[in-house]
Amino acid sequence: MRITDNQHAILSGYTCERLSEISDNNAIIAQFCNKRNPQLVDYLNTFACNEDAECSTAYYIIRNQDGLPMLFFSLKCGSLHEHLDENQVQKQKKIYEVAKRVISDPTSKEEFEIANMIIEKIRGGQSLTDEEIKEFFDSIVSQKRELLNCLTDDKSRDPNKHIVRVGHTHSGIELVHFCVNDSYKHLWTKHGFIQTLGKVMYWKFIIPLVEDVQKVVGCRYLFLFAADNTEDGSLINYYNVELHLERPDYIGTNKPIYDLNCVFMCQEISRLKEYRRHFFNNFNPDPAEDIV
Numbered sequence: 001m002r003i004t005d006n007q008h009a010i011l012s013g014y015t016c017e018r019l020s021e022i023s024d025n026n027a028i029i030a031q032f033c034n035k036r037n038p039q040l041v042d043y044l045n046t047f048a049c050n051e052d053a054e055c056s057t058a059y060y061i062i063r064n065q066d067g068l069p070m071l072f073f074s075l076k077c078g079s080l081h082e083h084l085d086e087n088q089v090q091k092q093k094k095i096y097e098v099a100k101r102v103i104s105d106p107t108s109k110e111e112f113e114i115a116n117m118i119i120e121k122i123r124g125g126q127s128l129t130d131e132e133i134k135e136f137f138d139s140i141v142s143q144k145r146e147l148l149n150c151l152t153d154d155k156s157r158d159p160n161k162h163i164v165r166v167g168h169t170h171s172g173i174e175l176v177h178f179c180v181n182d183s184y185k186h187l188w189t190k191h192g193f194i195q196t197l198g199k200v201m202y203w204k205f206i207i208p209l210v211e212d213v214q215k216v217v218g219c220r221y222l223f224l225f226a227a228d229n230t231e232d233g234s235l236i237n238y239y240n241v242e243l244h245l246e247r248p249d250y251i252g253t254n255k256p257i258y259d260l261n262c263v264f265m266c267q268e269i270s271r272l273k274e275y276r277r278h279f280f281n282n283f284n285p286d287p288a289e290d291i292v
Helices: 005-012 023-027 036-055 087-106 109-123 130-157 182-189 197-214 234-241 269-281
Strands: 015-018 058-063 069-082 169-181 222-227 263-269
Touching: 023 036, 023 058, 036 087, 036 169, 036 197, 058 109, 069 182, 069 197, 069 222, 169 197, 197 269, 222 234, 222 269, 234 263, 263 269
Parallel strands: 169 222
Antiparallel strands: 015 058, 058 069, 069 169, 222 263
């Protein structure tokens, strides 16, 4: 069942403000406490004001209708990428060169069997002739050789050793911090919401803010590093089930020292928009459902 008018009215009393625009921000920061991740509050106290003023990271404070800080989060631009393994490219090139030669003139039974295995994978149920397969090998070998040559030329033209060459890059926004204030969680429970404070604030404020960023700059993904030190991975599971962030195996990003031992998670912003609509359309359990 969708969110009610009364619940919407309650949430309308909550505000999301940039830290640097709050006149008494030091007093607000001093009210934060988080028992599960105290290092987040330490970081807020130590670095947040300077980083927000410099615009290197944007910090936001969410306050309730009485002006009490309920949660803080921070965002900054980031870049994701798909890996490019130069050694793997070189290896693939050699494999296709061998396959191209073997299909025409195999020198052993083993070579012939390997070539046939590769050919069958390429055919994939399609009706391809041996000549078409040979043309495919020629094309692939040429592409791999051209890529390796481009990599060599690029390293000569741009010798900066700090550049990481990747397959593809993807624009993103990093949710750097996401921290509920334990000091006032009891005020949230008084609203009688089934949904938790963090989840509601994520869908009400953070995702719309990310959408606003997407209107002025190219941005495909939202990502974060989950600081989960539990044995059962409860925080990672929470981010996955409730915030719809995933652990992909085809895309990654640079991980700073600050996030070592944390788990990279991300989601396409276009999908998060859909999940947000679904969240508020199903904010309450259906009256017909049994509540266990």
